[in-house]
Amino acid sequence: MGVQLQEKTKPKYRKGLWSPEEDNKLRNYILNHGHGCWSSVPIKAGLQRNGKSCRLRWINYLRPGLKRGVFSKHEEDTIMTLHHMLGNKWSQISQHLPGRTDNEIKNYWHSYLKKKVLKPHEMEPHSQTQHASSSSDTKDSSLSTQKLSIQDPNYGILENMEKSTPQYSDHHLSQNYNLAKDTSQSSLPKLLFAEWLSVEHVNAGGSSVNSEDSLVNGFDQTSTFQEPVMNMSGGHFGEEFHDSLIHNSATAMYNSQLNLPGQGDENDYVHYIQGGDLCSNFTLSIDSIMYV
DNA sequence: AAGCTTCCCAACCGCTCTACG
DNA sequence: GCGTAGAGCGGTTGGGAAGCT
Numbered sequence: 001m002g003v004q005l006q007e008k009t010k011p012k013y014r015k016g017l018w019s020p021e022e023d024n025k026l027r028n029y030i031l032n033h034g035h036g037c038w039s040s041v042p043i044k045a046g047l048q049r050n051g052k053s054c055r056l057r058w059i060n061y062l063r064p065g066l067k068r069g070v071f072s073k074h075e076e077d078t079i080m081t082l083h084h085m086l087g088n089k090w091s092q093i094s095q096h097l098p099g100r101t102d103n104e105i106k107n108y109w110h111s112y113l114k115k116k117v118l119k120p121h122e123m124e125p126h127s128q129t130q131h132a133s134s135s136s137d138t139k140d141s142s143l144s145t146q147k148l149s150i151q152d153p154n155y156g157i158l159e160n161m162e163k164s165t166p167q168y169s170d171h172h173l174s175q176n177y178n179l180a181k182d183t184s185q186s187s188l189p190k191l192l193f194a195e196w197l198s199v200e201h202v203n204a205g206g207s208s209v210n211s212e213d214s215l216v217n218g219f220d221q222t223s224t225f226q227e228p229v230m231n232m233s234g235g236h237f238g239e240e241f242h243d244s245l246i247h248n249s250a251t252a253m254y255n256s257q258l259n260l261p262g263q264g265d266e267n268d269y270v271h272y273i274q275g276g277d278l279c280s281n282f283t284l285s286i287d288s289i290m291y292v
Numbered sequence: 293a294a295g296c297t298t299c300c301c302a303a304c305c306g307c308t309c310t311a312c313g
Numbered sequence: 314g315c316g317t318a319g320a321g322c323g324g325t326t327g328g329g330a331a332g333c334t
Contacts, residue, residue, distance in 0.1 A: 017328080018303070039319065055320075056303070093323060106323075107301050 014048040018057055022047055027062050041202055060101045067099030071108055079105055079113060 014022075029045035035058065038051035047054065057232055060066075071079070082093045090102035090109075097105065 015304075037319075051319080052305095052321095053303075059321095060302075088323065102322075103302080110324095111300055 012048075013042075013050045013053070015053075018061075022049070023057070023062060026057060030058060032060075056103075060103045065099055066101065068104070071100075075100065076113065079109065080117070082108065083113070 016027075025045050025047055026041070029041065033044070035041055035055070038055045041047075041051055042049045043044045045054070072167075078096055079093060081095060082089075088106075090106045094100050094102040094105050181272050
């Protein structure tokens, strides 16, 4: 009886944190075969997990193109705006933040933005110069500093390497973050939109990005980050928000000193964005420049 | 130095929705 | 129409790291 009952019980699935070996198994399987039916993935991949757990791990951690790291001011603003409009529709909000998962946004909301909404008068002064920090206490300040050190445009795909081989990330970061450091006195996390530009265009613009960096694990991260493209007509957002996006993007581009044809002042960049020339010429979406 | 507290975030849980037989 | 399985979503939890006393 007892034995029969035991035999009928569901198989014991492993729970808790994923090991690097499990990550590798899952990643390799999905990259080679696709996920298909999630319930069959752990069996075929040789994992002692249930399909749901595999799906979550892939979506929130292993999926190529994930950004991770500190949320930028624009991401933060986007979350605040969309949350005001949509409520706790994290999956919908995440659709407007490429490289961010709903879980990540949800966590960020509960750990930081919610407090910011509740206590705007206390949080505001810090948001001007330290929006990456979760609060004004010392722990969060130090945390933000720590997190800024790993704010890599390719961090999403380098994260595993960074965790297992810190020396790699140190080297990599020192190579690629001079610009981010130089362009911001304010310790704001910045994701340069050069990340989404083709290598030729980036190099032509005076920025140096190793072409190999955009091809990791056989994935073209550049193209990965270009989708989904935000509705430029403003259909997703109010007109005011849309205009501010355009303006902020133009300002960011101006500050980044890209060599765009006919560049002059920030207004030229606004025209590029609004006219669509930028997107067609530089394979750039409005989503990507939001992160500058 | 050690114990306690706080916070972050990865992961789990439970629910709803959809597709299919 | 009903039952079942799979997928997706949002709420919640718990481990661990960091700060505090």
